[in-house]
Amino acid sequence: MLQDEIPSEMSEPGFSEPRRPRPRRASMNIFGQLTTIVAVSAVLATLFTAFTPLGLLPGGLTEWVALQLSGSNAGGGSFPTPTPRPRPVIGIVAGHWGNDSGAVCSDGLTEVEVNLDVATRVQQKLTDAGFDVDLLQEYDDRMPGYNALVLVSIHADTCEYIDDNATGFKVASSLASSAPEKAQRLVACLSNRYQTATGMRYHPASITAHMSNYHTFNEIHHDTTAAIIETGFLNLDRQMLTQNSNAVADGIASGVLCYIYNESATTPEGN
Numbered sequence: 001m002l003q004d005e006i007p008s009e010m011s012e013p014g015f016s017e018p019r020r021p022r023p024r025r026a027s028m029n030i031f032g033q034l035t036t037i038v039a040v041s042a043v044l045a046t047l048f049t050a051f052t053p054l055g056l057l058p059g060g061l062t063e064w065v066a067l068q069l070s071g072s073n074a075g076g077g078s079f080p081t082p083t084p085r086p087r088p089v090i091g092i093v094a095g096h097w098g099n100d101s102g103a104v105c106s107d108g109l110t111e112v113e114v115n116l117d118v119a120t121r122v123q124q125k126l127t128d129a130g131f132d133v134d135l136l137q138e139y140d141d142r143m144p145g146y147n148a149l150v151l152v153s154i155h156a157d158t159c160e161y162i163d164d165n166a167t168g169f170k171v172a173s174s175l176a177s178s179a180p181e182k183a184q185r186l187v188a189c190l191s192n193r194y195q196t197a198t199g200m201r202y203h204p205a206s207i208t209a210h211m212s213n214y215h216t217f218n219e220i221h222h223d224t225t226a227a228i229i230e231t232g233f234l235n236l237d238r239q240m241l242t243q244n245s246n247a248v249a250d251g252i253a254s255g256v257l258c259y260i261y262n263e264s265a266t267t268p269e270g271n
């Protein structure tokens with residue numbers, strides 16, 4: 001082995017020129033490595049000097065970290081502490097509000113005024129129960145992508161006399177819901193609590209495709225559980241809707257709370 005190496009260097013001096021690049025390449029590699037090390041050092045140095053003043057900034061980050069730590073200790077929870085969660089939001093739509101009158105009675109009573117009265121009462125009751133409640137118009141600017149725990153749109157049926165069966169309420173959920181079982185539970189809760197609060201009967205025969213495909217259902221965020229309630233017929237149920245709107249609102253608010261707190265409720269027949 002050694003014998004092979006010695007002769008090869010000694011016996012081929014003519015090849016010494018082409019071989020020069022070899023050691024030169026080696027030294028270039030070393031130089032290259034040095035350059036890299038210097039470059040990396042420079043970057044690290046820059047990062048270090050950039051980072052140091054940030055850490056020494058008065059208040060700011062340091063204060064924030066201290067707050068996070070104290071918050072974590074106070075709560076006894078695990079670090080990192082998530083940012084405080086906003087209070088759950090509930091959306092209540094006063095049907096037709098801001099758009100049109102809805103159904104109109106011969107004496108001038110409008111559906112929209114009945115809806116708004118009920119919706120305002122529902123908002124108050126749910127606010128009292130500790131929730132943030134948005135009172136929304138029929139085509140509210142906030143509606144596209146609206147994200148809430150629950151959304152309920154409040155309407156009332158025609159003021160025309162149809163027949164003696166045109167009385168009672170009905171509830172429908174969105175066909176476009178991402179969680180149909182949740183929407184169904186909201187319907188069950190609303191129907192059950194509304195019936196209890198008002199003593200009105202469920203009017204299952206008249207759930208229309210218009211209700212299930214209600215425009216709002218397609219505008220809101222698909223995670224928002226939503227339902228529409230027709231609180232009654234303005235003709236035969238007028239007294240309940242106008243003289244006893246507190247009970248009407250109670251039924252809707254209780255239905256929303258039933259859903260939120262996962263209380264049991266049976267789905268009315270025919271729904």
Ligand SMILES: [Zn+2]
Nearest residue numbers: 095102155156
């Ligand atoms: Zn309506």
